[in-house]
Amino acid sequence: MAQRIKVLVLDDDPTGSQTVHSCPLLLRWDPGSLRQALLHPSPLLFLLANTRALDPQAAEQRVRRICHALKPALAEAQAAGFMDRWLIVSRGDSTLRGHFPLELEVIEQELGPFASRLLVPAFLPGGRTTKDGMHLLYGEPVHATAFAQDRLFGFSSSFLPAWVEEKTAGQTLAASVRQITCSDLEAAPEALRERLSALPPASIACVDAERPEQLTALGEAIWACERQGQRFALQSAASLINGLVPLPPQPLDASGLAGLRRGPALPGLVLVGSHVPLADAQLTTLLAEPACIGIELDVRKVARVVFGPERHRLLASLEQSWRQQIETVISEGHTPVVFTSRGELHCSSPAERRELGKELAQLMARLAGGLAPRLGYVISKGGITTHTLLESGLKAPWVELQGQLFAGLSLVLTPEGLPVITFPGNLGDASSLRQAWTLMQQP
Numbered sequence: 001m002a003q004r005i006k007v008l009v010l011d012d013d014p015t016g017s018q019t020v021h022s023c024p025l026l027l028r029w030d031p032g033s034l035r036q037a038l039l040h041p042s043p044l045l046f047l048l049a050n051t052r053a054l055d056p057q058a059a060e061q062r063v064r065r066i067c068h069a070l071k072p073a074l075a076e077a078q079a080a081g082f083m084d085r086w087l088i089v090s091r092g093d094s095t096l097r098g099h100f101p102l103e104l105e106v107i108e109q110e111l112g113p114f115a116s117r118l119l120v121p122a123f124l125p126g127g128r129t130t131k132d133g134m135h136l137l138y139g140e141p142v143h144a145t146a147f148a149q150d151r152l153f154g155f156s157s158s159f160l161p162a163w164v165e166e167k168t169a170g171q172t173l174a175a176s177v178r179q180i181t182c183s184d185l186e187a188a189p190e191a192l193r194e195r196l197s198a199l200p201p202a203s204i205a206c207v208d209a210e211r212p213e214q215l216t217a218l219g220e221a222i223w224a225c226e227r228q229g230q231r232f233a234l235q236s237a238a239s240l241i242n243g244l245v246p247l248p249p250q251p252l253d254a255s256g257l258a259g260l261r262r263g264p265a266l267p268g269l270v271l272v273g274s275h276v277p278l279a280d281a282q283l284t285t286l287l288a289e290p291a292c293i294g295i296e297l298d299v300r301k302v303a304r305v306v307f308g309p310e311r312h313r314l315l316a317s318l319e320q321s322w323r324q325q326i327e328t329v330i331s332e333g334h335t336p337v338v339f340t341s342r343g344e345l346h347c348s349s350p351a352e353r354r355e356l357g358k359e360l361a362q363l364m365a366r367l368a369g370g371l372a373p374r375l376g377y378v379i380s381k382g383g384i385t386t387h388t389l390l391e392s393g394l395k396a397p398w399v400e401l402q403g404q405l406f407a408g409l410s411l412v413l414t415p416e417g418l419p420v421i422t423f424p425g426n427l428g429d430a431s432s433l434r435q436a437w438t439l440m441q442q443p
Helices: 031-039 056-079 102-111 160-167 189-197 212-227 239-244 254-258 277-287 299-306 311-331 350-374 383-393 432-441
Strands: 005-011 023-026 044-048 085-091 116-120 128-131 134-137 178-180 204-207 232-236 268-272 292-297 335-340 377-381 398-406 409-413 419-423
Touching: 005 056, 005 239, 023 031, 031 056, 044 383, 056 085, 056 102, 085 102, 085 212, 085 239, 102 232, 116 212, 134 160, 160 204, 189 212, 212 232, 212 239, 232 239, 254 398, 254 432, 268 277, 268 350, 268 383, 268 432, 277 292, 277 335, 277 432, 292 311, 292 350, 299 311, 299 350, 311 335, 311 350, 335 350, 350 377, 350 383, 377 383, 377 432, 383 419, 398 419, 398 432, 419 432
Parallel strands: 005 044, 005 085, 023 044, 085 232, 116 204, 116 232, 178 204, 268 335, 268 377, 292 335, 377 419
Antiparallel strands: 023 398, 128 134, 398 409, 409 419
């Protein structure tokens, strides 16, 4: 009898399930929710921690709470015979933004011990590959892209050992970081297992990947080590998950997923909170469609209200005005595209920036939540925007991942059956948002 495994993914935003299908994504981790989720037949369980939206202290506290909740739930599931073995993955951004190594350290403290750490940032459908320790975006070193200029999570090197040294503030030197190369991944299975087993205790190893077969070999070696009592702390982007849990083809193709729209007469809604240059280009392309009408949320105006007097009254007034604009667009038979004004507003501190981002995401979530019973679908672009929509706007305790509308673009269903397309800020090309909208609009 095949062993029943579970790969638990602590996801720092809600888009990390972008290579898999047919599994639950939890937004709550109370005992009852975890118990039900662990009974789900899928070998995958995602816990949407949304830590990328938090400051380091809050991120640490959230990951610790999740681990505290998981530990007894996992023990109970194993004792009851529902599960034989499990692995845990800290899923982060494929363009290297996030709270590394903080989240992995908390996981080690709460659910360890672990033999060593593996860093696997490849996301192959999105062109994120790693070769000879260099992390690339469609062949370009990722530190040369706009993502490396992130004001909260920026970095200066694409060479992963140097990136680790930078992110650990020199506590882990680049020279001490081990490398698992493509040649290692293409060696005989026993040789790769021995390569992993020989990693020094508590070391960090960065892993190359250019092809899915390499990550499949890595996944098999990780499980082989686990069966011998050697577990690794895993920090990865989405593609490693496929190596750990090979899945059958997803049940529905793109047309089948688009067919989950609630009633052809019900309108769609598009939210764009991401502000990276790629999101700007995608928004411009979408708004060139005559049936898509833009409604701009002025970030400067919101900032003045959020950090000024009479915050709640003035914010409610702005919200009412934008809600009326959305209602008008829907009544005219068009798709409202609600977006924050483009560019990044300069904030006086990271805390102020996070506060403004939180208020903007909450505003968009309230606008969408009030319309939700009358919507056929929602496309939500940006991780923080999407998590806030699911948790606060739609008040979903969980969603069920159906599959990928196209490579890297997930469609989930809420408990009420509303399809939500969770669109990462860094995914696709200039036409991808329009492509997703066109698919969801098909008769």
